[in-house]
Amino acid sequence: MIEQKPLDGIRVLDLTRVLAGPFCTMNLADLGAEIIKIELPGRGDDSRSFAPTLPTGDSGYYYSVNRGKQSVTIDLRTAEGADIFLALTSRSDVVVENFSPGTMDRFGIGYSALAAANPRIILCSISGFGQTGPMASAPAYDIVAQALGGTMSITGSPGGEPTRCGVSVGDLAAALYGVSAILAALRVRDRDGKGAHLDISMLDCQVAMLEDALARYSVSGKVPGPLGTRHPSITPFQQFRAADGFFVAGAGNEAIWQRMCDAIGMPELKTDPRFVRNPDRTAHHPELEVILARLFATKPRDHWLKLLSDAAVPCAPIANVAEVSRNEHLQERAMILRADHPGYSGLIVPGSPFKTAGSRAEPETRAPSLGENTDEVLGRVLGYDAWRLSELRRRSII
Numbered sequence: 001m002i003e004q005k006p007l008d009g010i011r012v013l014d015l016t017r018v019l020a021g022p023f024c025t026m027n028l029a030d031l032g033a034e035i036i037k038i039e040l041p042g043r044g045d046d047s048r049s050f051a052p053t054l055p056t057g058d059s060g061y062y063y064s065v066n067r068g069k070q071s072v073t074i075d076l077r078t079a080e081g082a083d084i085f086l087a088l089t090s091r092s093d094v095v096v097e098n099f100s101p102g103t104m105d106r107f108g109i110g111y112s113a114l115a116a117a118n119p120r121i122i123l124c125s126i127s128g129f130g131q132t133g134p135m136a137s138a139p140a141y142d143i144v145a146q147a148l149g150g151t152m153s154i155t156g157s158p159g160g161e162p163t164r165c166g167v168s169v170g171d172l173a174a175a176l177y178g179v180s181a182i183l184a185a186l187r188v189r190d191r192d193g194k195g196a197h198l199d200i201s202m203l204d205c206q207v208a209m210l211e212d213a214l215a216r217y218s219v220s221g222k223v224p225g226p227l228g229t230r231h232p233s234i235t236p237f238q239q240f241r242a243a244d245g246f247f248v249a250g251a252g253n254e255a256i257w258q259r260m261c262d263a264i265g266m267p268e269l270k271t272d273p274r275f276v277r278n279p280d281r282t283a284h285h286p287e288l289e290v291i292l293a294r295l296f297a298t299k300p301r302d303h304w305l306k307l308l309s310d311a312a313v314p315c316a317p318i319a320n321v322a323e324v325s326r327n328e329h330l331q332e333r334a335m336i337l338r339a340d341h342p343g344y345s346g347l348i349v350p351g352s353p354f355k356t357a358g359s360r361a362e363p364e365t366r367a368p369s370l371g372e373n374t375d376e377v378l379g380r381v382l383g384y385d386a387w388r389l390s391e392l393r394r395r396s397i398i
Contacts, residue, residue: 005032149206
């Protein structure tokens with residue numbers, strides 16, 4: 001973790017639910033921001049009911065993306081609830097929301113209302129297709145963004161069906177672009193004193209992450225398709241099957257390729273005219289893959305990984321999630337943690353990739369129960385006394 005947290009003193013109002021928004025605000029929490037998660041009384045974030053379910057009845061899904069936050073319940077559908085939120089906005093720095101475009105305005109808390117309450121406020125809106133354009137109001141999920149943004153069309157086995165990425169890259173990419181945009185907006189606000197309305201689209205983020213696929217299409221005129229695990233322009237760079245399992249290896253330059261040939265006992269490949277340079281190897285990928293596949297199938301995975309590692313060739317076994325959870329390197333770097341759950345000690349959650357060199361600091365791993373912090377936050381931030389809180393609760397405003 002970053003020990004001197006750069007966002008210490010920044011207050012974020014989190015109106016998000018499920019994944020894209022909560023992952024964004026969780027990363028802001030890891031950077032030191034105070035995150036006040038606003039949830040609907042009696043219901044909360046939809047993901048509170050998502051599997052896996054802990055023995056306590058809590059959602060492991062919710063826990064994995066809402067650590068380090070405070071939960072405050074406010075019914076924003078009521079005028080008084082919206083007023084409470086605007087009062088919180090006047091004492092905050094950032095609002096993050098992932099409602100459908102137009103929802104914030106219907107609640108009376110759109111950007112114009114937020115800016116009237118606090119001209120320095122930064123509103124980050126994360127949505128499927130953005131706040132503008134002909135598709136702005138269309139519903140979207142992660143798989144929709146992956147499909148329409150081209151990601152699924154270049155994922156999977158050659159000649160196979162389009163494949164969704166194994167993690168929700170549509171949501172996660174939007175979350176991380178949201179973090180970057182918020183950090184930039186805070187810098188501008190500190191310099192110029194002005195807030196901003198940030199418009200983060202899941203679809204935009206998928207297109208931004210197409211890497212060189214658009215360049216390849218525009219140069220060659222050929223539509224990129226799925227290539228399995230191989231790279232479209234670096235060879236070899238893929239998975240291989242050993243006698244007892246799979247591993248990956250890559251030769252991103254000629255020096256690595258030559259070391260790889262020597263390490264696996266096939267120095268003759270270095271002078272084979274089909275494989276001398278990377279463009280040659282890529283052009284003759286099918287022939288090279290057959291040669292390497294036949295060789296690697298003769299010995300166990302650890303045999304090849306030892307030879308390749310000793311030759312400084314990038315390589316790794318293809319680890320399953322259980323193996324990831326036992327990885328000593330990740331444990332040493334505080335990336336495999338036990339969640340601080342009051343009723344269940346067995347929940348494994350990822351640590352934070354934000355680190356100061358040499359530090360073993362760990363992020364807060366506890367996620368709040370629904371409405372757990374309502375009275376404390378409204379009392380501390382807005383000065384509400386016990387009578388007012390009781391009256392608001394009686395009328396189901398909080």
